[in-house]
Amino acid sequence: MRELDHLAAIVGPGNLVTDPDDMAPYLVEERGLYRGTALAVARPGSTAEVAALVTACAEAGIAMVPQGGRTGLCGGAVPAGLERAIVIATERMDRIRAVDPVDFTMTVEAGCILATIQAAADEVGCLFPLSLAAEGSCRIGGNIATNAGGTNVLRYGSTRDLVLGLEVVLPDGRVWNGIKALRKDNTGYALNQLFIGSEGTLGIVTAAVLKLYPRPAEHQTALIGLPDPQAALALLGRARRASGDAVTACELMSRFAFDLAVRHIPGLRDPLQTASPWLLLLELSSSRPGGLREAVETVLEEALEDGTAQDAVLAESETQRLALWRLRESIPEAQKHEGGSIKHDISVATSHVPDLIGRATAAVAEALPGARPVAFGHIGDGNIHFNVSQPVGADKDSFLDQWPRLNRIIHDVVTAMGGSISAEHGIGRLKAAELVRIKPDVDLDLMHRIKQAFDPDGLMNPGAVLIPR
Structure with missing residues (x-):
């Protein structure tokens, strides 16, 4: 096929993958919800090669699906439902171009693994604060494309807040150089912001300038038993005021979600003496050592005295701190042991989170008796992962067939509360139809106009985010 010969010449020997077995890992979403087909998987090694690939595909009318670490949960990087498409995988573009501890910036290519970026910042006494469970395998280009969130959004913001500049290959093959620190x-429209969160539908991010921060010299981490989610908000407010707003993370877990981790993940144990209905993982950090411990202890003592908290443990070492975090981070893996799980990445105003959990729980009980809500997540920024595990003994496939129906029910609750059906995972293909259903017409019209302006032929990740009209 002459077109593939051209693409192979661009990326070099071995970097245009056409063997079905070798292509297979690039064509499936992590949870198996989406499987696609492609003419080939291209693995460019530079921005120039990406530009040449895009130019050739645009001329040949071949759709392009950018792909990073394949850790996305919404099918946005899988060429599902496309007849003529190639995957453009950025894994070879993994160079750190520059680290500047004076400017507190780092310039990286799109294929850099997030954990590698974190380590490079640490080596110069800095912090890159984006942190999520998949950081050992996700790539920064995908983080940017989905505007990833994670555990530190409360203090540092989402990916959108951590990017100063971008380099992007446009749908016609031109390179937009916004790689500024x-x-x-x-000077006009903030073009960077259009590409962040666009999931490769407007162009392919090839490099970025990232913000760095001083490396924390002190962490104080506590696991706290609570009577209800409202108590978590009270504790968060107290901790922010008492510490000079040094709260980095605030993670809420239902008792059921927490118990799943302890039950199914080897080496985990519950360090608390009281089986409280809800648990909160609260972490404070500072680049200046000393001072936080006393503030946290005071907050916990007051909360235990007035009943806001029922039990608490404060990490005494880095080992204990990491053990507490492992309890929180193991919940998604533990859910797999309970059969099918229908997942929701939703957000409301922080003060509305308790009401959201209450309404969503009631809606699930009415719609699917016996289904078990697994509520956990970033209560500090209003983002809750409201997952639902199948009833005990239920047929997994039959339960998962309820996914669209349950999505509609939960999303209606969220929308009625002025919230978002995608807080940090993107839209991808999974939520594209729901976006049409819940997004106001004027919003959709503006999004389609932007898509048309950038990609009039509709070749950049078609079917992701926006369903073609």
Whole structure:
């Protein structure tokens, strides 16, 4: 096939994958919800090669699906439902171009693994604060494309807040050079922001300038038993005020979610003496050592005295701190042992989280008796992963067939509360139809106009985010 010969010449020997077995890992979503087909998987090694690939595909009318670490949960990087498409995988583009501890910036290519970026920042006494469970395998280009969130959004913001500049290959093959380390630039539209969260539908991110921060010299981490989610908000407010707003993370877990981790993940145990209905993982950090411990102890003592908290343990070492975090981070893996799970990545205003959990739990009980809500997540920024495990003894496939129906029910609750059906995972293909259903017409019209302006032929990740009209 002449077109593939051209693409192979661009990326070099061995970097245009056409063997079905070798292509297979690139064509499936992590949870198996989406499987696709492609003419080939291209593995470019530079921005110039990406530009040449895009130019050739645009001329030949071949759709392009950008792909990073394949850790996405919404099918946005899988060429599902496409007749003529190639996957453009950025894994070879993994160079750190520059680290500047004076400017507190780092310039990286899109294929850099997030954990590698974190380690490079640490080596120069800095912090890159984006942190999520998949950080050992996800790539920064995918994080940017989905505007990833994670555990530190409360303090540092989402990926959108951590990017200063971008380099992007446009749908016609031109390279937009916005790779600047400027913290102030008022020269017209903020084009960077259009590409962040666009999931490769407007262009392919090839490099980025990231914000760094001083490396924390002190962490104080506590696991706290609570009577209800409202108590978590009270504790968060107290901790922010008592510490000079040094709270980095605030993670809520239902008792059921927490118990799943302890039950199914080897080496985990519950360090608390009281089986409280809810648990909160609260972490504070500072680049200046000393001072936080006393603030946290005071907050916990007051909360235990007035009943806001029922039990608490404060990490005494880095080992204990990591053990507490492992309890929180193991919940998604533990859910797999309970059969089918229908997942929701939703957000409301922080003060509305308790009401959201109450309404969603009631809606599930009415719609699917016996189904078991697994509520956990980033209560500090209003983002809850409201997952639902199948009833005990139920047929997994029959339960998962309820996914669209349950999505509609939960999303209606969220929308009625002025919330979002996608807080940090993106839209991808999984939620594209729901976006049409719940997004106001004027919003959709503006999004389609932007898509048409950037990608008039509709070749950049078609079917992700926006369903073609």
